[in-house]
Amino acid sequence: MRLIPLDAVPNGAELGRDVIGDREDGIPLLRAGTALTPRFKEGLVRAGVHAVYVSDEVSRGINPRPVMSDATRAAATAAVASTFEIVRSALDAGEPLTGEMLDNAGAVAGRMAGEIGRDGDVALALADMSSADHYTLQHAIDVAALGVLIGQRLYRERGYLDYRGERSFERIERRLASLALGLLIQDIGKLAIPREVLAKRDPLNDYEWALIQAHPLTGAEMLRSESVSMLVKTTVRSHHERWDGGGYPDGKVADETHEHARIGAVADAYDAITSERPHAHARPAHVGVRVIREGRGTLFDPEVVDVFSKIVAPYPPGDAIELSDGRGGVVASVSEDEIDRPVVRVLGDGQPYELPLAEHPEVRILGWEDMDPAPEPRRHWK
Ligand SMILES: [Fe+2]
Numbered sequence: 001m002r003l004i005p006l007d008a009v010p011n012g013a014e015l016g017r018d019v020i021g022d023r024e025d026g027i028p029l030l031r032a033g034t035a036l037t038p039r040f041k042e043g044l045v046r047a048g049v050h051a052v053y054v055s056d057e058v059s060r061g062i063n064p065r066p067v068m069s070d071a072t073r074a075a076a077t078a079a080v081a082s083t084f085e086i087v088r089s090a091l092d093a094g095e096p097l098t099g100e101m102l103d104n105a106g107a108v109a110g111r112m113a114g115e116i117g118r119d120g121d122v123a124l125a126l127a128d129m130s131s132a133d134h135y136t137l138q139h140a141i142d143v144a145a146l147g148v149l150i151g152q153r154l155y156r157e158r159g160y161l162d163y164r165g166e167r168s169f170e171r172i173e174r175r176l177a178s179l180a181l182g183l184l185i186q187d188i189g190k191l192a193i194p195r196e197v198l199a200k201r202d203p204l205n206d207y208e209w210a211l212i213q214a215h216p217l218t219g220a221e222m223l224r225s226e227s228v229s230m231l232v233k234t235t236v237r238s239h240h241e242r243w244d245g246g247g248y249p250d251g252k253v254a255d256e257t258h259e260h261a262r263i264g265a266v267a268d269a270y271d272a273i274t275s276e277r278p279h280a281h282a283r284p285a286h287v288g289v290r291v292i293r294e295g296r297g298t299l300f301d302p303e304v305v306d307v308f309s310k311i312v313a314p315y316p317p318g319d320a321i322e323l324s325d326g327r328g329g330v331v332a333s334v335s336e337d338e339i340d341r342p343v344v345r346v347l348g349d350g351q352p353y354e355l356p357l358a359e360h361p362e363v364r365i366l367g368w369e370d371m372d373p374a375p376e377p378r379r380h381w382k
Contacts, residue, residue: 001053001055001062001063002056003052003053004053004054011036013036016055018031018070036052051282059318059330061332062317062332062345065317067116067146068112068115068116075108076108077137079105079108080108082104084137084188084191086101087185090222091191096225097222105184105185109144109181112180113177116152118152140185140186147263149311150267151263153310153311154303157307160175181229181232183268185219186219186236186268189216189218189222190219197211197212199278200279216237216238220236238264239268241261241262241265242299262304266300266301266305269300270289270292271288273287274288284319286365289312313342315342316331317333317342322366323346323365329355330347332344341358342357343357
């Protein structure tokens with residue numbers, strides 16, 4: 001299958017993957033296999049979806065592997081939706097959250113920690129096709145998924161920092177579950193912000209920015225109960241800190257910020273850039289990858305970026321690309337050794353054929369430097 005902008009999808013084309021909504025039962029808006037009639041396409045446009053995976057003859061055999069199974073994503077969607085409801089009620093009542101209120105999210109975090117990244121895959125299809133309307137919910141799940149993917153590799157290679165500040169390899173899966181829970185709820189402070197501000201398309205004024213930037217502290221305040229784990233609290237409070245001290249709310253520098261929050265910062269920025277949001281269209285994976293790589297040692301923890309760079313491909317399978325010699329095609333496969341030089345299925349007038357870019361250094365994929373205007377790396381993402 002391949003990823004195509006919705007307005008270029010031929011009528012009757014077969015949807016390659018589920019389009020996710022935010023129903024509490026996790027049922028998707030449209031299922032893989034659906035024939036995309038004009039009516040379905042209009043519905044997707046209305047829901048804020050701008051690109052979909054399509055299964056067709058020329059992309060046969062190209063299968064972007066989702067980062068988690070459909071069943072786990074559905075369970076995560078249901079658990080996070082119900083947790084957000086509980087948080088909203090607690091906010092209305094002015095009550096702090098208790099550890100018990102996070103049990104649903106904790107259970108699904110454990111399931112994600114047990115499933116994601118086990119096969120050592122790279123270049124998984126991280127961004128599920130979800131609409132801008134469902135950004136808050138699916139963003140939480142995708143940030144947790146990417147965080148587990150990074151944490152899995154990082155902890156297995158060099159252990160995690162335990163409470164004594166020493167590297168540990170003990171019970172890594174439990175540690176990943178705790179990371180996933182923190183990332184699933186890192187933005188709960190945003191549930192206290194008026195929807196009009198979060199969904200605003202125009203630039204924010206100073207007051208509105210201040211509201212947005214208060215969300216890590218608001219979230220930490222909501223989690224003040226002693227029954228909530230310290231690891232979760234610190235992830236929520238510190239996920240907008242930056243390696244060079246330019247973040248908020250505390251301006252912490254380098255490893256003064258907890259490791260979980262340093263992983264959360266990278267996962268949050270990448271997923272924000274590559275997702276449909278109310279005020280910005282999804283950018284391609286290579287834009288997100290470049291922003292993260294360029295932020296190495298300034299915005300982001302260099303070690304976290306190094307792991308990210310090994311497992312998140314700028315051109316994942318299914319991506320439509322153009323080559324510097326004028327040929328175009330779809331990324332067919334990516335290997336970790338050559339993560340920037342995938343095998344491309346070239347589509348033209350004749351029979352499609354596969355071109356391993358690792359063996360053709362004279363050809364490059366048109367990307368960031370060819371975009372007009374080039375996207376500006378930013379320090380903060382809403
Ligand atoms: Fe945030």
